[in-house]
Amino acid sequence: MPAPDREPLWHLAEQATVGMGPPPAAADHGGRDLLAPPRDLWGSGFFVAPGWVLTCAHVLVDGTGRRRPGAAAGQPDVGVYVDGRVLPGRLAYCMPLPRRSVPRNGGAGDRETFASAVEGIEPDLALIALLEPMERERCVWLTDRPPGEFARDDGGGIIGRFAPRSRDGGHCVVERLTCGHGSTKGTRIKFGLSVDMRPGTSGGPLVDLERGEVVGVVKARFRDGGSGLAVAVSALRELSPDAHLDGAPDLGPEPYHELMRRHDSWHWRRQHPEHSDGEPTWIDVQRELPRRRGTWDVLDRLDALHRLAGVPGPTAPAVVRQLARDALGRSLGHPVGPVSWRDGHGMLHGFGGRDDLAVHLRYLSLVAGWITAHAAGAEAAAAARDLYESVMQRGQALGAKERAGLGSLRPRPRAVLLEFDHAPPPAYLDEGEVETRRYTWTLFKGYDDGRWELAVPPPAEGRPFERARAEALDALAEVLAAADAARPVEDPVPLEVALPGVEFAATVAEWEIREDPRPSSPRSPMGIDRPVVLRDIERRGEVLDRDSAAALAERWQERWRGLVGAPRLVPLRSAAAPAPLRRPDLLRAPHGSVPVLCQQVGEGPGHDAVQRAVGLGYPVALWRADGHRISDGCGTRCTAFHDGVEGLLDREGDAVRTLPGRLWRLRSEQTDEWVRGVVLFYDSPDHPLPQAAGRPLEPPGSRPGRKQS
Template identity: 30%
Template sequence: MSALEDLVRPSLARIVAPGDGYAPERGEDEYWGSGFFIAPGWLLTCAHVVGKGGAQVWRSRSPVGVTWQGGTTTGEVVLAKPRPEPAQASRGRWDFPDIALVRVHGADDARCIWLSDRAPTIPAPVSLHGWSRQTGALGLRHGVGEASGRDGKALLLTGALPVEGLSGGPVVDLRHGSVIAMNKGVRQTEGAAVPVTALRELYDVRGGDILHTVMREHDLHHLARFNRPGAGTDWTRVQTELRDPGVPGLTPAQRLHLYGHLAQLPPPSGPGEIADLVQEAKSRVVQSDFRSPFPEDLRTWREGAALLHGLRDLGDKAGRPELDLDAVLLYAAKAALHTVLARPGDTDPERLRDFTRWIEEQAVLYAQPVIREDIARLLDDVRRPEAPRFRGAVPASEPPSRTGADVLVDIGEPVYGERYPLSVRLLYDGRDVTPLYSNDLGVRRHELQEHLREPLAEALRLGDRGEHLAVIEAFLPRALLDEPIDEWRLVPEGDGDGAAGEGDEYEETDFFDEQSMPLGLRRTVLLRDRRRNAKPPIPEWRRRWTATERGPLSGIPLRGESTDTGHASGARREGRYGTLRRLSGSGDGCVPVFCGPVGSGAGRQAMDVALAAGHPLVLWRRDGHDHDECRTFHRSAARLLSLAGRAEGLHAHVRDLRIGASDPDIALSEGLTGRIAVLYDPPDRPPYGTEPMRPPPLAGPQAF
């Protein structure tokens, strides 16, 4: 038996039907699948494995049976994703991430695997582990293969493939000595596994904050085993043996101690908080402000450090090809200081002293002099957080932290019939654009929300930072300007946010959770004209935008026959040139207002004219209604524009109006009607498809 197999076996578990124990002769349905301990008392498996127990198990109302080297006990499903459709609750296809976290009673002494801290390098030699009854009798199964590629969220396997019963078992990277994935299933000649980075998706499930505790216990468990006298072999020592002799950079033992210290810090508030510190450390060490065009959805301090070990300066400017120790130690010092400044009451002083002492010792031994000085200054500020953060000049090569990002959603003109291509990007600092998702084949209009839901959720997580709440800017074809993007939700209506069952057994959604409430009730959602933004701005557009930024704002009918005196049935329709004459001659601070949809018909014709006349703001009602309601709508719009004062002021007042109109009692008492939509289309924002992309970071995974 290899050293790695010897480490994996004690952490393996069988997931079985609850009862007095497990005996194979009790029937095939008693055995559900495999699992493995990632922290004392915490087990990871596939969602479809625990899904065999039905809604009661999924919703933690009924236990699962767990048998491992330490005995037989029960556990409860704490987090799981995706929520199954009713027909999938016990059998059938399960989409990715297909992952579940189980709290196991009486397993606090369980041996645990080492979870990889970053996405796997492809190709990679791997071993597959778990329980199987492929040969008839239930037994441990171990095979060797290769992680050969990716397909969407799946890690593809060749050679040894997952077989029946192996689902939920670990996939071990034989080169680095870490668990990189979990067996899921097989299709034809290749297997599919769930990368351990899919754990990040569970943070957004209701109760997902418990993962911070789990990962903390994971790192402290391994540190304790490494430091325990006479404990025998452990993951860190095996990783050290796998590492090529003489390879510079962060060692497995250094990484373990670093992660143990980081585990004692309060968890980060979001991905942006970690990404800022990673970028600062990387830019300082490499002496260039490289920004990755593919941001990571980081959730823990350890994941930030993982992006830095293996960092290399390919130009070897400083005479050292390996710079990861400099970057990792600088990042650690920055994380310590950030925690002291942002969460002063949540940091244990004694553990913080231990951390800073460890950083200091490592920096003296391994860091370059200039980085050592930076670290010393940061640690001095950690010890005296009331003093200014930088008592000397800030190094010129260190860029300021990004304050957050906004989200660009681009829905293109239809292709292949009525299919709209999609993309989601992040806009940093109003200039740098980073792609996150694209679908060039396109989807039908009724599928837009379904296909954009997950990319939007990821983009908003990455964009929100500190007090910055990411704005959604949707570039739309004019036929889609009535699409209610502000009413979209990040989870389907009725989704129990990770809980599952059948029929009425689903949990009620927490409406005021960020994932559940309509986007426009919490954050700013801007509608922008895709066609106009593909060209240089015309002078009228710039002039009118300057006026609306300055204010005041006033309303003007988008169509001449629909005014604040009402929309008389059978009134003569204004022609295009009449509309152009009136809108072109209006004051630069005037905002066209229309009591009806603008994606087709008379509203679309008038919207085309308003855009040609350079109007950056348009206010309308996207839903159907009686003509008698138009007088009320125009007067409400005039009041809204007066209160807003200028373009920037519209956001809060539109949001307030939407919240009020969503409540029947408020809407009735205040005379609020309709589903309001706003075109908010400033010129001179970066063209969403023509920004210069920055080069990727100079990083490459190395043996550690």
Template identity: 30%
Template sequence: MVKARRHTGGGGLAVSVVQLRTLPAGGDGQTGLYHRVMQAHDRHHYDEHLSDLDTRRTWTDVQDELAAPDGDPYGGRGRLAPGERATLFGLLAELPPPGSSEAVRALVEAARGEEPDPHPPAPLSWRDGIGMLYDPPSGRGEAEAMLRYATDVSVADHREPSPSGADEDLWEWTRAAAVRLWRPQRRELGERRERGLLDRAERVHAPAGRVPRGPAARQQGGLPAGASALLELWAHAWETDVYDWRVSVLAGPAHPGRLTPVDSGVRAVMRELPEVLRAPLAEAFRRADTDEAPAMLEVAVDPELFGAAVDDWRLAGGLPVGVQRPVVFRWAAGSRAPTPAAAARWARVQAGPALDERADCVRGRPRSPSPLWLAGLPDNTVPVHCRAPAREPALGSLHAVRDAGYGVVMLRRPPADPAAPCAPYHRGQREELGDALRGEALPGRLQLLRRRMYEADPDAYWAAGSGLVWEDPARPLPDDEPLQGDL
């Protein structure tokens, strides 16, 4: 809690730290007001704890006077003392913020020995990880888990160079505090530190030519390799325009298939979804965003919903979500099994150069493509749809390209003028594919196109309503889906 006291009399004001985590983040991830507030808070208590200038009781002094909890099976070694917690928080506040919320959760999981509760708000600072280590499982003491976590943080990657000696100061304090632990536990901390230093050295000296990260990756249109926000929608077969939904964080290729639930709901109509999903998606983005780039939003739905204007939803900051981050569609979970043909097509499109092919029209006239014709196209083909996804022949074509193993498909929502020719759209998509060189650049390039349209660039008019199906085999979706409707 962050407190304010009255000058006269008792009482004051308190604000939950959970509410503070909703403070706005910075432009490049989570460096923002929340981190600055908590950093200043922890430095203040750390400085007060160390100061010998006066005899006024500090927060740690008052906490030390409180009775210790009964039944500590570790004889006082199981928990950090208030002064130790103030020192640990102060040392963590000297470090740059973590690269992402998922990076903090991974270290917490390693320190706890199990995955932490996914429901609390995203941890946005190193000290938030400490808050997830109280009462760890399997009879482990809090002090042991917290010192294990502090050891890992001391060798973790930071979004910017650490202040001189800050990570060493953290380790030196951790090693000194570990005197309270049993000898095997102290030895484990030393071994964790040595392994962490070796791993960090390997990352620093990684071979040249690897995929660029940070600003270079954004400039080339590449996608962040970490977690993404996942929105799943299921239509009710017996009701019109009624949907169940689930928002999750989908782990990156390092943990394929791992899903962290954020929130879910039932029976929402399409026009209400932007407001219903405002808070769940904001929390998913807080967990998945990194210092390198905002996380991608993946929308897993049946092809009938590929025309949903998700990229136009205004969830935070006033800008459309499709302007703020890459937004792509996925085939709904369980609707397409991985096949060798799909893997070959994905790899070929990613290697480039990709070729466009009109899938649902011929010179502007609608058509329903033959499955045999689609299956026989070169592996580096990207089908392009210009018709409304919810109607024939576009819907039939979308089902056909899914069954043929296409993981990258271009499409658009119905134009404002149904009689307008589709040639400018196809011409623009052909140029985008030609300029992209490799398929991995397409989600980022589409985001740039949406930004140009938002800024009224006259050369981007043709891209209005454009969407992209992006079925990355390294990011598999869960096979389960919630029950629908009321039982």
């Protein structure tokens, strides 16, 4: 196969390479044209994201080991020489910080910083922030692979920017050299040279010409002139807020993640037809390179890295390594550990072979599932869902077995919801039939992104509550089994039961359900097999006017924030027991309060107390479904109930979010008598119920053969 034309790749790398030198004069803070070429430059650098230049830290240190002249906060201390101009820049991140740098060996007559002279500077990287925007952005493509080999002959290239050799030589000049790979140790890459490297190349890019990506930052030449040293771009994974210099622009609390996000987003946008300027991109060039052939192509990678840049990062590097290992099915022994999802993607390069597409899609699906399970907030969950859906769409190209395996990695449901809603009375009644409250029931699967997926649609007509409950429980077994299949055995899907307030005396956790979908399966109480909580369907606000619904939602959110932020949950009982809670008790109660009632709630004062608490926005409460009448007073069962609830709530940390699971474990152990008949009202505003207006309901139809009452 003839050698590919590398000129477009050289051109892209040269465009992004800049000279590093003195900043423009204060009067020229906005940058100025180079009417005369500079006498000297400190070194080279290159753009890795819009407005951010990567170079070597030692380029910002003078020949005696001192930091080059600093500047006041917000003022330029570095000049970025590009396009015949010098732009103001600021040293923002330095690894190590200048005060930790070591002096260079040798005197002023040394041609370059030899590798042996800068051995103590690790990792020898610096990030420069432009203080003014560029007229035309540019950015190299940084590899996501760990340090590794490129071609041993002429498969690599290095680029530097220099002051012209003569005063009439024009603006900054660029020089390119081909090189070959020698060895890799940690984040150091040794490369071979056929021509000696010119002083000032330090900080320039080391380009893999066969894969079309920048793999390192040129650090130094060896004394023999026949080889050089580069810092692998994977060393950027060490970038942290500790490397930031006071007064300089910053990249937030996770600078490495943010820098890579900007890098990947810029390349994705650059490739998008709406943002194209008609010039070739790094992706265009990479698509023409033979080493890029495979089932997971450069456009797949571009889209994947763009999506990974938009989701929350992992909590620990071990998570990335584990998911990459799970995707590949074997361990990965790279010397430089992964930090971001992007790094995990890079660990899979060259390992998938003919299964390259399946391996990468498995990894992305595992990432989406991990985020769904661990990241908080609807925005994070929505991003994970988008990532998962893109994987499923691309997975259509897989073979039958690979498709089935990929589909099994779907994000797991957060909960199953069983709703009972009021239904209008029938148009006709049978002779002698008494009109009663009627309900429709619906089953949903809920996800962390706030999405509700219809599992079983509601019946066309309402039923009396007991009949509706029996029908719903028959259908529920199959839905729960399907949802549990996507979760570990020890973590079954929770069940949420949404009822109108008039049915709050229902012992939802003790409703019996088939243990599997077979009709002959034994039945057992739902609360033994999984967390079961009660929700208020009337809190959806559809029966309220807009102002009332808004006021209720505000009280609900405020009480929930109080529970989440409370150091410990506190049971709230009436000050005059056994009388139920009154409105003043509920209004005065501090954040972290959980109403607890031992009285019956199906009618009378207990019912009023529960409805009062819900109307005032309380998200969590506990009561006994078999509570006593007010007139009977409290007894030993009440004492055991209140003692048990107090022990359940008396927990530090995230007590409210773990409450349903902790109560379930008590029920499943069946050792505490007080938990029998306990109802946990748990109505989180983080996951509001699906709106009735958005559900595919069928209008109730007339039943033939009925007489109008």
